[in-house]
Amino acid sequence: MGTHVVRLPDAQLQPLLAAYDASVQSRRRHTLLILACVAGAMFLASISAEVSFSKLFENLHRFPSYIVRLFYLENGQPVWTDLGEWFWGLSRWLRLLGETLLMAYVGTVLGAAVAFVFAFLAAANVAPSHWLRIVVRRFCELCRTVPTLVLALIFVISFGLGPMAGVLAVIVHTFGVLAKLFAEVVENIDMKPVEGVSSTGSPWHVAMRFGAVPQILSNFTSYTLLRLEINVREAAVMGFVGAGGIGQDLVEAIRKFYYSDVSAILVLILLTVAVIDMLTSKARHRLIGLEERG
């Protein structure tokens, strides 16, 4: 079987090739222009951010040596030679870690509960009033844009040092994020069940309960579980500003150069986060499985 490639005569080929080259050229120019813009922006940014490569390369060796130092005890031995010494504060750290988990849990559940109610007010297809919807949307936006630590700092002034400030910050942020996600879920539902329930003369909240909620419950739960994972991480740093949890001990250990304590607390946090991630992803997969079975 011979292959035969038809070759156009040169006179016809020339303009085609030229057009091809021109189009490739213009795309190249386009890409180069974008790259130049990005490079320019980075240059300006590096002036503003006081980037100094000489400082970086002079001190870069400290980064790996810092990481290595984390795994040595005060007496100069590697940490795994004396686990008792490494995790000397285990009972205290476990208690703080438990507090962190409780903060994340309460923050997620209460934030999700408030978001659940507000999502129906913010969703375009079921919202009872246009103006209320806009107000609720803006409010959610405000709640999720203010950084959690800033909220925590403000709450620390009003509620005093301790986990209460951290939990409230987590609640507010979770509410802001979940209300938006929930509202998007509600906007995507099938409106026929809602219309069916409304047509029997039932009030708005009954129509939502029997028309909308059965369609969205699994999505809501899945988003809430994802949020729980994130909130465990957030709650772990709340202590940086005195808002409870294990962050307080972590930041103190870093500031006071208790190297082995830093690594011990980090290991505990990483393990907890990994376990929580595993549990929630299992729960979510079961939920999806239930959904598919009907």
Added chain:
Amino acid sequence: MRAPTSSLRERYPEHFQGFGRDRFVAAAIGFALFALLIYAMGHLGFFDGTLLAGFGRLFEIVGLMLPPDPGSWAHVKTFSVSLIETIAIALLGTLSAAVLALPLAFLAARNVTAQRVVRFLSRRSLDTIRSVDILVWALIWINVVGLGPFAGALAIMTADIGSFGKLFSEAMEAADRKPVEGITSTGGSHVFGIRFGILPEVFPVLISQILYYFESNTRSASIIGIVGAGGIGLHLAEAIRTLELQQTSFIVLMILVAVAAIDFLSNRLRFALIGRRGGATA
């Protein structure tokens, strides 16, 4: 209205069975979760009066925050400079993380790296990097390059390498195999397969992730100043600690405006670079 129910009952017995085992289990789980919630709220001090007293003070503080007022023009200038610094930190951190994460993502993607050991190691290290908070990275980098915005940019870069590595490698694994097969069938090497088969397909996803992270990093960059890594967070923490509440609300307002502006800009950029469709698939 009673009469039809009995015939309905006969026709659809499964819907009238009452509470089955599943329902019971669900109720038990719900009850356990609720009990845990009440215990946790008690443990965290929700029921011992601090909440009510605190809310009283919170309203007072919010009242004192209004209207936002920077105090003087000199303050506005300082805050603006450090806001620009914040955006610069976010931009530098995001872009350098993206550049460094791309090769790592190739190592972690199943359809690019056949070596299981390399893939496993690169994935686990990306996971570990991601699990350590930006603030911790900032504190570590402060030990290396000293206080200031440079440490902040490095911290954002480090934390984002983990996130980008994971997201990019997932995007590559989701890419269609056919273009790669086409290129290999014409005799192209593995590298050509990646360059012309996978990269063009994942490029829109990469761009939209980077733009999304730029916005969220602006928010992170505005708080890392709290630990001394540059940006507006330093002034914010200072204003809150010294109870300059009107300044606090002014700075928060500045951050909100900056984040909204970057959100708007990055949406425009995304549409300009990859069109509406690319944004939807990401």
